[in-house]
Amino acid sequence: MIAGASQTVLILGAGLTGLAAAFFLTKENHRVTLVDFLNWEDGYKTDKTDAMPMTFGGHGETSRAIRLVERDAALRADRAIPLEFRLPDGQTAAYSPARLPGILQWIAGLSRFEGLTRRDRRRLLAYLERIWEGAESLPADLDNRTADEWLASIGQSSESRTYIWSPLSLWLTGNGLERLSGSVFTRQLSVLFLGTARDASLTYRDGSIGDRLISPMRHALERQGVQVLHQTESPLLRIGPSGIEEVRLHDGGSLRAQWYIAALPHRKLLALLPEQLLARYAYFAQLAELEPLPEVMVELRRPSTAPFPRLVLLGGEPFHYLVAAPSGPNETAYRLSMVGHSPLTESTDDSLLRLGHEELRRIFPDSAPHHDRSGVVHRNNQAALSLRPGATLRRPLQQSPLPNLLLAGPWTDTGWPANVESAITSAQRCADIIRSRIAG
Numbered sequence: 001m002i003a004g005a006s007q008t009v010l011i012l013g014a015g016l017t018g019l020a021a022a023f024f025l026t027k028e029n030h031r032v033t034l035v036d037f038l039n040w041e042d043g044y045k046t047d048k049t050d051a052m053p054m055t056f057g058g059h060g061e062t063s064r065a066i067r068l069v070e071r072d073a074a075l076r077a078d079r080a081i082p083l084e085f086r087l088p089d090g091q092t093a094a095y096s097p098a099r100l101p102g103i104l105q106w107i108a109g110l111s112r113f114e115g116l117t118r119r120d121r122r123r124l125l126a127y128l129e130r131i132w133e134g135a136e137s138l139p140a141d142l143d144n145r146t147a148d149e150w151l152a153s154i155g156q157s158s159e160s161r162t163y164i165w166s167p168l169s170l171w172l173t174g175n176g177l178e179r180l181s182g183s184v185f186t187r188q189l190s191v192l193f194l195g196t197a198r199d200a201s202l203t204y205r206d207g208s209i210g211d212r213l214i215s216p217m218r219h220a221l222e223r224q225g226v227q228v229l230h231q232t233e234s235p236l237l238r239i240g241p242s243g244i245e246e247v248r249l250h251d252g253g254s255l256r257a258q259w260y261i262a263a264l265p266h267r268k269l270l271a272l273l274p275e276q277l278l279a280r281y282a283y284f285a286q287l288a289e290l291e292p293l294p295e296v297m298v299e300l301r302r303p304s305t306a307p308f309p310r311l312v313l314l315g316g317e318p319f320h321y322l323v324a325a326p327s328g329p330n331e332t333a334y335r336l337s338m339v340g341h342s343p344l345t346e347s348t349d350d351s352l353l354r355l356g357h358e359e360l361r362r363i364f365p366d367s368a369p370h371h372d373r374s375g376v377v378h379r380n381n382q383a384a385l386s387l388r389p390g391a392t393l394r395r396p397l398q399q400s401p402l403p404n405l406l407l408a409g410p411w412t413d414t415g416w417p418a419n420v421e422s423a424i425t426s427a428q429r430c431a432d433i434i435r436s437r438i439a440g
Contacts, residue, residue: 006030007434010247010257012235012272014228015042016209016420017408018263019217020065020427026224028435033255034221034228035235035247040264043292043382044410044418048210051335053420054081054311054323058192058199061424066205069216077206077326084312085115085164086363092312097193097200103132105197115164123155128194138186144389147185148177163315170320171313173417174293174339174384181389187415204309204325209420229255237272243404261430263408265382266290281401286394290411294345295383297337298356300375304332312363318344319359334360339384349377385411385418398429406430 007030011018014036022032041047055062070076082094093115098108110116110125130136142150147169151161166177172188173180193200205212218228233250246254262269266287270278278285298319309325319336327333336356338344344352353375385391395413398406408426416422 007259007438008257009033009259009261009434010035010255011261011263012247013040013042013262013264013409015040015263016046016048016214016217017042017410017423017427018261019214019221020424021261021263021408021430022221022226023065023069023217024428024431025434026221026226028431030434032221032226033257034226035231035249035255036228037231037234040268042263042409042423043265044385044423045380045383046209046410046420046423048208048214050209051323052205052207052209052212054202054204055421056192056199056203057201058195059421061428062421065424066212069213069220076212077204079204079308081202081204081309081311083202084310085167086312086314086317087115087163088159088316090362097197099197105200106194109193109197109200116160117157120155120157120160127154139182142182142186143184143392145182146178146389147180147182150182150186151177164313167313167315167320170339171311173387174295175387175417176340179340179386179388181387181392184387184392184417188417202311204311206325213420234272237274239274239277239402243402259404259406259434261406261408263427266409266411269407277402283396283401287396289391289394291386291391292382293340293384293386295337295339295378295380296342296345296347296352297335297378297380298352298375299378300334300336300356300360301327302332302334303330314363317359318342318355322359322363324364334364336360345379352377387417398426399433406433 009025009030009032011021011032011034014034018034022034025032045053057063082096084092084094086092093113095109095113095115098105100108106128107125110121113121116124127136131138139145139150148161151165156165161177169175169177169180169185173184191199231250235250236248237244238246238248244260246256247260248254270287273284309323312322314321319338321337323335324332336359356375392413395411396407397413398408400407408430410418410420410423410426412422412426414422414425414429416425
């Protein structure tokens, strides 16, 4: 390793994660080259055509990245919206954080949230107060228990788990309560809802990932003279005693750097790694155990003058959540999504469209004419990462066993589900590792 303020870094993958890593590194004057290949996009709803996700204030890295790359933020239609839940009686209940200091924020927010019955609210507040006062602590074995088991143990009713906690879990993580690790769920609740009112404030963000992050990052890197080398065949990694020695390209050339960052899907990374690495290090072999989860989304468009976007979480329904957002002058796009393995993933497009229209009529009776059957079905085989009990241990840290190889991507271990926040967090951590090694 050559010491110095500036390092050479070769990044495999030019999707959101790779571009974010390059963006952070060039700000520290490192010399960066990106290598890209077909189908090396990150997945997990972070690709350029994916809609920009709604974010909480607690999603700090996403918000920071947007501020760093955008020059026309004032022109965007971003706005704060409530988090809505559809209840068994067909009504909706909105959760909005109270603008009060400290512990009072979540006490007031929960106390006035009518999605939970009074009994469930009392039990949850009592449990949180015992935690806050130190009279009780979270179970030590939460990573070996499901979120559903934990919620039942603290007195949350079957109804609240069906209509509030399960759709919230599916929207935040892509995993239902019966699948999701209790430790993952409690961390999401703590970070997003039990901090400040700003952390729990939900923002609708206009545009796509490409519009808001990928294109601005590409333009910023081009201005810095950063190269993106597009390959028509997969490159090869040459491994030596001290780590990666070079990346060989299909034209016979090779690239060498002091640091290498693999910012590509874990299955694509596995295809690049030599067999001896998989046999020698469980760190790499465990990547094969990461399980992506699919999503089916039905998109319908209707003439509308809806004054603001909406997110409605659906409990006990075939679809898990509904996003309604402006898609043009006097038009609204309604997106009904189902995440995870379900008979719906095997349904035909015609069946899904028919079901989507029925659901939309039921939720918003005035928005969907009975005779209309138009719409589009989107299928994504890598929309979420399975976070069942024990799965967190399979997610790799950014520093690999090879000293000069770092891994980045929404699927790495960041403390977040596999999403945009996780992708950007992993990129930042790679930049932090390189900085700390130089300083050391």
